[in-house]
Amino acid sequence: MRRLMLAAILVSAVSGAEAADLSDIPILRGPVSEGLSSRSVNWEGFYVGGQVAWGAASINHAGANDELVSGFALNPFFTTFIAPPVPGLGKSSENQIGYGAFVGYNGQWDDVVLGLEGSFIHGDFKGRAFGSNTSVYSGNGYLNTVNYTSTSSLQLENFGTVRVRGGYVIGPFLPYAFAGIGLGQADIARSLTVTASGTGGPPAQPAYGPISITTNGNQPNHLVYGYSFGAGVDVLLIGGLFARAEFEYLRITSVVDTNISTVRGGLGYKF
Numbered sequence: 179m180r181r182l183m184l185a186a187i188l189v190s191a192v193s194g195a196e197a198a199d200l201s202d203i204p205i206l207r208g209p210v211s212e213g214l215s216s217r218s219v220n221w222e223g224f225y226v227g228g229q230v231a232w233g234a235a236s237i238n239h240a241g242a243n244d245e246l247v248s249g250f251a252l253n254p255f256f257t258t259f260i261a262p263p264v265p266g267l268g269k270s271s272e273n274q275i276g277y278g279a280f281v282g283y284n285g286q287w288d289d290v291v292l293g294l295e296g297s298f299i300h301g302d303f304k305g306r307a308f309g310s311n312t313s314v315y316s317g318n319g320y321l322n323t324v325n326y327t328s329t330s331s332l333q334l335e336n337f338g339t340v341r342v343r344g345g346y347v348i349g350p351f352l353p354y355a356f357a358g359i360g361l362g363q364a365d366i367a368r369s370l371t372v373t374a375s376g377t378g379g380p381p382a383q384p385a386y387g388p389i390s391i392t393t394n395g396n397q398p399n400h401l402v403y404g405y406s407f408g409a410g411v412d413v414l415l416i417g418g419l420f421a422r423a424e425f426e427y428l429r430i431t432s433v434v435d436t437n438i439s440t441v442r443g444g445l446g447y448k449f
């Protein structure tokens with residue numbers, strides 16, 4: 179009898195020890211996900227990178243030379259004899275390539291990422307418009323011939339944006355949207371030329387002309403500013419290395435109405 183009781187006690191002790199050991203295995207305590215880490219990819223910290231951009235500057239030159247047209251009112255000859263026609267400048271757009279860099283800082287709360295970033299592009303985003311017309315009319319005893327030539331151009335080589343970013347972590351992906359302010363360095367050139375001549379004047383008065391007057395509105399290395407917004411996605415590759423794809427719209431305020439839209443690709447590193 180004593181032997182049977184001793185054997186029962188030993189069997190109970192061994193069974194209890196095995197149950198305690200097996201209870202330490204996560205899969206036996208509950209679902210598998212309870213034993214795995216659910217922490218998101220860590221995007222928090224400083225980062226830098228390089229980028230290339232492809233896009234176009236869409237420029238509306240209409241009204242760019244209104245200031246120059248009004249300046250002709252100061253010339254007594256043209257206000258007395260000639261009323262030059264208003265220029266008809268349109269829009270221009272040229273596809274260009276640029277390159278640059280970006281730097282920023284991310285803060286992260288669970289899967290939500292908020293940050294501040296600076297982005298810079300060097301390129302040759304530009305556009306030019308040309309307009310010319312001729313009118314013939316009678317006035318003040320003359321048959322007047324007036325030719326009007328107008329040009330407008332803008333070239334933006336360096337521009338950057340300071341933007342606020344917001345994103346959400348999905349595995350190795352960080353899709354984000356941003357908005358900010360933009361600054362750039364532009365060469366703006368505008369010119370207006372009016373050439374006039376007249377025949378058949380009053381008796382004892384010879385014909386006049388041709389008389390040509392040109393006025394310019396050039397602004398080299400002019401600081402322009404505006405606002406930007408867009409969206410993109412960062413993809414973690416290995417370690418702190420990540421790839422980027424992005425779209426940005428930049429609106430510039432100047433005497434020449436300009437919008438720049440670019441798509442970009444880049445590589446960055448998060449420290």
